[in-house]
Amino acid sequence: xxxNDEMSRSESEARRGGDAPPFLWAGWRRLPPVVYLALGLLLxxxxxxxxxxxxxxxxxxxxxxxxxxxxxxxxxxxxLVYGVxxxxxxxxxxxxxxxxxxxxxxxxxxxxxxxAAVLAMIVTALLAVLIDRVMxxxxxxxxxxxxxxxxxxxxxxxxxxxxVQFFAGSQVRAVGLDTTSSVDIGPWHLGSLQFVVMxxxxxxxxxxxxxxxxxxxGKEMRAVADNIALAEVAGIDTRRxxxxxxxxxxxxxxxxxxxxxxxxxxxxxxxxxxxxxSLFAAxxxxxxxxxxxxxxxxxxxxxxQEWSTLFFNPRWKPAIGFAILILTLILMPRGIFGRRKARI
Amino acid sequence: MRKTLAGAAFAAGLAMxxxxxxxxADPINLTIGKLLEVTGPLSETGPSQDKAxxxxxxxxxxxxxxxxxxxxxxxIGADVQGDPQAALSAARSLVDQGAxxxxxxxxxxxxxxxxxxxxxxxxxxxxxxxxxxxxxTIKDEGTIFRTVPPDSLQxxxxxxxxxxxxxxxxxxxxSVIYRNEPYGEGLAKGFSKAWEAKGGKIQGPVVFDxxxxxxxxxxxxxxxxxxxxxxxxxxxxxxxxxxxxxxxTGKFDASKAFVADALAFSTVPSNIPPQATEGMRGTRGxxxxxxxAYKIFDDLWRKAGGVEHFSLxxxxxxxxxxxxxxxxxxxxSDPAAITSxxxxxTSPGAPKFxxxxxxxxxxxxxxxxxxxxxxxxxTFEFAENxxxxxxxxxxxxxxxxxxxxxKQIDATK
Numbered sequence: 017x018x019x020n021d022e023m024s025r026s027e028s029e030a031r032r033g034g035d036a037p038p039f040l041w042a043g044w045r046r047l048p049p050v051v052y053l054a055l056g057l058l059l060x061x062x063x064x065x066x067x068x069x070x071x072x073x074x075x076x077x078x079x080x081x082x083x084x085x086x087x088x089x090x091x092x093x094x095x096l097v098y099g100v101x102x103x104x105x106x107x108x109x110x111x112x113x114x115x116x117x118x119x120x121x122x123x124x125x126x127x128x129x130x131x132a133a134v135l136a137m138i139v140t141a142l143l144a145v146l147i148d149r150v151m152x153x154x155x156x157x158x159x160x161x162x163x164x165x166x167x168x169x170x171x172x173x174x175x176x177x178x179x180v181q182f183f184a185g186s187q188v189r190a191v192g193l194d195t196t197s198s199v200d201i202g203p204w205h206l207g208s209l210q211f212v213v214m215x216x217x218x219x220x221x222x223x224x225x226x227x228x229x230x231x232x233x234g235k236e237m238r239a240v241a242d243n244i245a246l247a248e249v250a251g252i253d254t255r256r257x258x259x260x261x262x263x264x265x266x267x268x269x270x271x272x273x274x275x276x277x278x279x280x281x282x283x284x285x286x287x288x289x290x291x292x293x294s295l296f297a298a299x300x301x302x303x304x305x306x307x308x309x310x311x312x313x314x315x316x317x318x319x320x321q322e323w324s325t326l327f328f329n330p331r332w333k334p335a336i337g338f339a340i341l342i343l344t345l346i347l348m349p350r351g352i353f354g355r356r357k358a359r360i
Numbered sequence: 361m362r363k364t365l366a367g368a369a370f371a372a373g374l375a376m377x378x379x380x381x382x383x384x385a386d387p388i389n390l391t392i393g394k395l396l397e398v399t400g401p402l403s404e405t406g407p408s409q410d411k412a413x414x415x416x417x418x419x420x421x422x423x424x425x426x427x428x429x430x431x432x433x434x435x436i437g438a439d440v441q442g443d444p445q446a447a448l449s450a451a452r453s454l455v456d457q458g459a460x461x462x463x464x465x466x467x468x469x470x471x472x473x474x475x476x477x478x479x480x481x482x483x484x485x486x487x488x489x490x491x492x493x494x495x496x497t498i499k500d501e502g503t504i505f506r507t508v509p510p511d512s513l514q515x516x517x518x519x520x521x522x523x524x525x526x527x528x529x530x531x532x533x534x535s536v537i538y539r540n541e542p543y544g545e546g547l548a549k550g551f552s553k554a555w556e557a558k559g560g561k562i563q564g565p566v567v568f569d570x571x572x573x574x575x576x577x578x579x580x581x582x583x584x585x586x587x588x589x590x591x592x593x594x595x596x597x598x599x600x601x602x603x604x605x606x607x608x609t610g611k612f613d614a615s616k617a618f619v620a621d622a623l624a625f626s627t628v629p630s631n632i633p634p635q636a637t638e639g640m641r642g643t644r645g646x647x648x649x650x651x652x653a654y655k656i657f658d659d660l661w662r663k664a665g666g667v668e669h670f671s672l673x674x675x676x677x678x679x680x681x682x683x684x685x686x687x688x689x690x691x692x693s694d695p696a697a698i699t700s701x702x703x704x705x706t707s708p709g710a711p712k713f714x715x716x717x718x719x720x721x722x723x724x725x726x727x728x729x730x731x732x733x734x735x736x737x738x739t740f741e742f743a744e745n746x747x748x749x750x751x752x753x754x755x756x757x758x759x760x761x762x763x764x765x766x767k768q769i770d771a772t773k
Contacts (some may be wrong), residue, residue: 072580079576086573186399188597190631196607207576207608276573282600282631284403290571325577331540331567 049352053312057319068326071203078201080322081315082210085217086279088314090272090291091298092224092307093265099241099305100261102162103152106169108269109292110176113285115140115270116277117180120189129193129278137270144266145259147172153258173289181285188284195281213275218311220271224264225307237261241305297341303351312352316340387430390693392417392680393459394435395450395474395486400442401570401595402466402622404629408670409489410437413463415660416680420718424688427719429726431688435680440465444473451478451486460693461485461683463676468492468542475500483696487679489672491621491645493550494542496745503699505746507675507682507737508645509753511543513771514620515550517643517753519558520769522589522618524755525641529558536565537582537602538593547593547620563587570598579605583612590617596632599623603636614758615639624671624754628761637758646754646768647674647737653715657736678735681718682706685733689725704730706740 064073094108118139122132151172155165197208228234239247240257248254276291277283297317302309317337324336348354394413398406417435424431436457438450447470451462455478462479465471468490475498479486485503488495491511495504519529526532534555538544544567552562563585568578579602582590590612594602599619606612614637621644628637647654657674683698685705690697705721710730713721724731732741738750751772754765 075580076577079574079580082576083574181399187403188600188629188631190600190629192630194633195604196633196635198608198610200610205608205610207604210574210576280573280601281604281633282597284399284597286399291573294573321572322574322577325581329567330572330578330581331569333572334569 049348050308050312053316053352057315060323064323064326072326073323074202074204076322076326077319078204078206080319081214082206082279082318083321084311084315084318085210085214086272086276086291086314087294087298087317088221088311089213089217089268089275090295091302091310091314092221093268093272094295095299095302095304095306095310096224096237096261096268097265098299100237100258101152101156104162104166104169105265106166106292107147107172107176108265109288109290109295110173110180111140111144111266111269111288112273112276112291113180113283113288114143114176114273115266116273116283116287117184117285118270119274119277120191121184123192133271133274136274137267140270141263141266144262144269148258148262177285177289184285186285188282190282191277193278193281195279207279209279213279216271216275220268221307221311224268225311228307233257233260294337297338301341301344301351303354306351306353309351309353316344316352387432388687388691388693390431390433390460390684390687391458392433392435392683393451393454393457393462394437395440395447395454395462395464395470396437397442397464397466398439400440400467401597402442404596404625405466405489405670405672406439407667408673409464409466409676411661411664411667412673412677413437413680415657415664416677416684419656419660419715420681420684420722423719424684424722427723427726429688429722431684431722431726433684433687440467440470442467442470444469447471448473448477455479455482455484455695458693459484460687460695460698461487461680463487463679463683464489466490466672468495471495471504472498475504479503483699485683485695485699485702487676487683489675490543491547492542493546496747500746502746505679505682505702505742507678507735507740507748507750508672509751509771510747511547511620512550513751514643514645514753515547515554517755517769517771518547518551518591518618518620519554520753520771521641521643521755522555522591523558524767525618526588529555529560531559531561532588533561533563533585535563535582535585535587535590536593537578537590538565538567539595539598540567540569543622544593548591551591568598568602570595575602575605576608578602579609579612582606583609586611588616592617592619592623594619595622596625596629599636600629600631600633604633607633607635612636613639618642621645621671624756624763626668626670626763628758628763634761637761639758641755641757641766643753643755644671645675645737645750646752646765648752648768649765651714651736653734653736656715674736678737678740681715681735682733682740685721685725685731688722689728691726701725703742705733706742707732708741 097103097105115136118136119133122135198205199208236252236257240254298313299310302313320340321333321337396406396410417433438454440447440450447465451474466489471488480501480503489508493512536548538548548565566578566581617640619642624644686698686701689701707730710732712732714734740748751770753769753771755767756763756765
């Protein structure tokens with residue numbers, strides 16, 4: 017996302033007069049939406065502290081941020097692929113699964129967990145590139161329609177899931193790390209691994225966002241996302257850019273899967289698909305195609321779900337999370353960081 | 361003329377070919393369908409259910425041969441995946457392959473989907489190990505039999521288990537949490553009602569959606585106000601996460617926790633943290649272990665190798681045997697004929713037969729005699745709705761990761 021672009025666009029619109037909004041409206045538009053989001057969330061948090069008490073409200077906030085970490089990290093790769101390729105990658109959840117199972121397979125050979133995780137990220141990135149070569153590239157060349165891409169992605173999701181199941185079996189597998197240890201922060205507590213996931217998730221998203229904004233590669237990706245034909249004319253090797261997009265998306269998917277699995281402790285071949293809907297929700301809510309949007313979307317959904325448990329039975333958690341999604345999309349049809357055109 | 365000759369020759373040949381078969385009764389080829397939880401939330405149960413049914417088929421075949429009764433069974437299986445739609449497809453494929461009875465599945469919504477979508481119409485009996493009372497809200501027209509006691513009874517057993525530990529229910533606060541499914545809902549409601557009737561208090565219930573990424577808020581609500589006990593109705597896959605979340609609260613004491621049959625493992629799986637189960641107690645449908653029938657069953661189980669005993673394995677063994685007996689009595693593998701003879705082989709007041717004299721039982725029913733077959737799990741004598749009269753429950757405790765049965769109780773008392 018480019019808050020400066022957003023500002024300059026509103027300013028220039030205001031200056032041009034034509035369809036310029038009234039003065040106050042223009043002033044309102046001048047602040048980036050993330051400020052409103054942060055202010056809004058802070059206000060709700062203060063209210064919750066007053067109504068539900070600081071211990072409960074603080075604890076549910078921490079729990080919400082843990083969920084936000086899971087959702088945001090998983091959603092970054094999803095949103096990146098959509099941004100560059102306009103592909104609603106239904107197979108993304110199963111890439112999470114694939115990466116995690118590869119990690120477990122490598123650890124079973126005696127390799128320690130974290131080096132195995134790095135290897136698994138590389139393997140998953142390579143798989144993503146291979147799938148692009150075999151499947152997506154020919155489809156792009158044939159100018160396949162969006163719906164067909166979407167259905168092919170669902171098919172690919174099935175193939176991946178059942179392949180994992182074929183080789184690894186369907187039983188629940190323990191990751192083998194201690195999920196019960198926790199750190200105390202004042203009156204609140206947080207699982208140690210959950211804390212690690214949150215930090216790594218945040219760092220990864222910020223790095224991805226910064227990479228897209230400041231590196232040459234990131235600029236090329238954004239150029240391809242904006243207009244692939246124009247990018248090609250401008251001398252960008254679009255095939256290479258797409259390949260790198262898949263490498264990043266595949267690696268991030270594996271990382272998200274591995275971190276999620278370590279924090280929850282056990283997995284089965286369906287786990288990636290189970291959280292896919294939440295990942296989509298985070299991506300769409302943040303403004304699909306935007307790396308920071310995934311973070312913002314993840315935070316909103318994570319917090320909304322956990323905060324809701326202060327007042328409602330937790331059985332309504334998913335319903336409330338998705339009701340917030342619908343509400344936000346009514347108010348901000350393109351998501352929190354949404355643009356007229358999806359950008360990364 | 362040539363055609364007539366050829367026709368006559370063909371008819372003569374056919375008559376000759378059929379003659380020996382007509383002299384000897386056609387053997388009954390029975391196919392038992394196994395609806396197994398191979399994948400999905402109860403995948404822990406799949407292997408033991410599979411083994412139990414296979415053992416029952418092999419043993420019944422052996423005993424029928426001994427009795428000289430021409431009936432041979434085989435088993436075919438399909439994965440119900442913990443999903444009602446998948447369960448219905450699995451059941452369809454088994455019935456298409458000629459299954460006369462369907463043993464399983466373990467999750468009640470699956471049974472309901474199968475009954476409504478297929479088996480009521482085709483008059484095929486299903487024998488679920490799911491214990492929810494929701495099953496009895498559908499009009500199954502006498503096609504669903506359970507050899508496991510329903511949750512209306514397990515709720516009483518659970519109350520007895522908690523009282524056994526706390527001394528009495530009077531004024532004691534129990535925090536209840538359940539997985540949002542008919543099994544959890546029925547059992548938790550039944551427990552809460554019975555507990556309050558005994559003078560106890562209930563906190564919650566906290567209801568959770570199994571697909572959630574985190575269970576920390578739920579766990580926090582369970583341990584709030586330091587209750588005297590927790591009742592947790594869950595499945596293994598989610599308890600791996602919920603259990604860890606409970607431990608992370610820092611306030612959870614597993615020795616105050618009580619669970620039901622879906623969390624009864626002979627050995628606690630490695631993905632469930634030991635701190636979430638050590639000292640925890642629970643209830644499950646009990647199998648009387650001192651009987652000769654149990655000895656035979658246990659011997660078969662050990663000799664076959666493979667998976668250890670798991671909850672309700674004896675019940676599915678019995679279900680298979682009952683289907684076999686009903687087919688022998690009906691002298692047919694026709695599902696509808698079998699359905700109409702189930703009650704004749706578990707008939708109250710008729711001569712009692714056991715696994716120890718199964719060959720005699722097969723001979724008796726083949727001769728048209730009504731019997732009262734007593735299974736490994738106990739007496740069935742099905743009630744009007746198809747649920748059994750057995751009401752024996754184990755109260756167990758996890759000690760060093762192993763299930764230890766503390767006592768057996770009769771939930772109706």
